[in-house]
Amino acid sequence: MKAELQEAISKLPRIRLANLPTPLEECPRLSKALGGPRILIKRDDLTGLAFGGNKARKYEFIMGRVKEIGADTIIHSTHPLSNEARQLSAAAAKLGISVYLVSLWDMKSRRVQGNLFLDYLLGANIIFSNWFHRNFKKELAETLCKKGHKPYIIGHYDDVLGTIAYVNCALELHDQLEELGLTPDYLVLASGGSTQAGLILGAKILQQNYKIIGFRPVKTGYQKMGLKMIKGDDDAAVAFHISELANEAAKLLGFNVTISTKDVLNYDNYVGKGYGAVTKECCEAIELVARTEGVLLDPIYTGKAMAGLIDYIRKGRISADETVVFLHTGGTPALFSYNKELVRRLGYKSKVLGDLKLKLKGWVKGLKGRIEKK
Ligand SMILES: Cc1ncc(COP(=O)(O)O)c(C=O)c1O
DSSP: OHHHHHHHHHTSOOOOOSOOSOOEEEOHHHHHHTTOOEEEEEEGGGSOSSSOBTHHHHHHHHHHHHHHHTOOEEEEEEOTTOHHHHHHHHHHHHHTOEEEEEEEOOTTTOSSOHHHHHHHHTTOEEEEESSOOHHHHHHHHHHHHHTTOOEEEOOHHHHHHHHHHHHHHHHHHHHHHHHHTOOOSEEEEEOSSHHHHHHHHHHHHTTOOOEEEEEOSOSSOTTTTTOOOOSSOHHHHHHHHHHHHHHHHHHHHTOOOOOOGGGOEEEOTTOTTSTTOOOHHHHHHHHHHHHHHOOOOOTTTHHHHHHHHHHHHHTTSSOTTOEEEEEEOBOTTHHHHTHHHHHHHHTOOOOOSSOHHHHHHHHHHHHHHHHHHO
16 A cells, blocks of 8 residues: 555655655653653654744645646735744745735734744735635735736645645655554644644555544634534534545545544644643643753644643553654744743743842942042
8 A cells, every 4th residue: 555655646746845754753751751651753843944844745745736837926824823824935935936925914923023024034925914815815816917927826725735745744654663663552743634634544544553633723713714514513523624634635646545533533622722822731841842852842733732642641541651653743933923921931031140230239339439539
């Protein structure tokens, strides 16, 4: 099956943009600190493309399609905190393609920091709007066409390509595990969509038996995003969305494999108050991984997924004799957009050697004395 899968993927247009394969690193100090399972981190934060992340793999396939179609401009809906926007902007800069990011106007996150700063730096055209709908993108595309451009609007098919990018990651992981002689029990990641869909499909085709647990960064939102919904709770709706993506990808690759909602384990227990809301557990997880492994997580996606993994270990849902692979999907520029909040919550203070106040008082006194003498 491996060769067939490789061949099917190789038929899709693709432009190499990411540094692959990403390393699979042992985390002995993190495992020890948790008194628990063997933990490895699959470092997709090291894909390259403006600080790395899961979207580097996705844009290899999207850019392949964009080039094949002959488009010269890409239009996408985005958010000031979006990692996808940053990696799209970087890929487009590298290939000489223009980018228009139609961004949700959000008072809290409009500060030109983190990803938004990098989008500007990478040359993206950013249009903030109060409304967030397809019509604006269509109108923009029409205007660009009139000016002689060939725009491409990112849509659902691109999420299917993103799913295939992670089927490819499952292939990569399969080889790395084989080399290490490892059969992990769990693969844990931050996802509410194509990343998990691709890994589930890839693992099924390659007959890998690890459980794939996705912790998503949002509580709700699928209705708002206009995706299909089924009756039931959020977990059921997300499982449906992820299984659909996996099945569409299977079809596109020509594999007669079906992923059901029961194959999808995706939860929102570690989101906190909502998307982008920093939680105490996520801060602790970020600090623990930084101090045990020197690996940086982010407060929106990977920090929360790691908080989930830590909680599962502490509660004994994952036991000490099991093996876990944690997929690091990137997102680290958010450390800088959230700098103030993280510093406050983690209680970091810069200390100066000696008592600066006393020293200053002494200097001022000396200066006054000299002035008086004159
Ligand atoms: C850093 C990071 N991790 C994980 C994800 C989840 O990706 P998806 O839900 O598309 O699988 C995203 C999405 O933007 C992300 O930026």
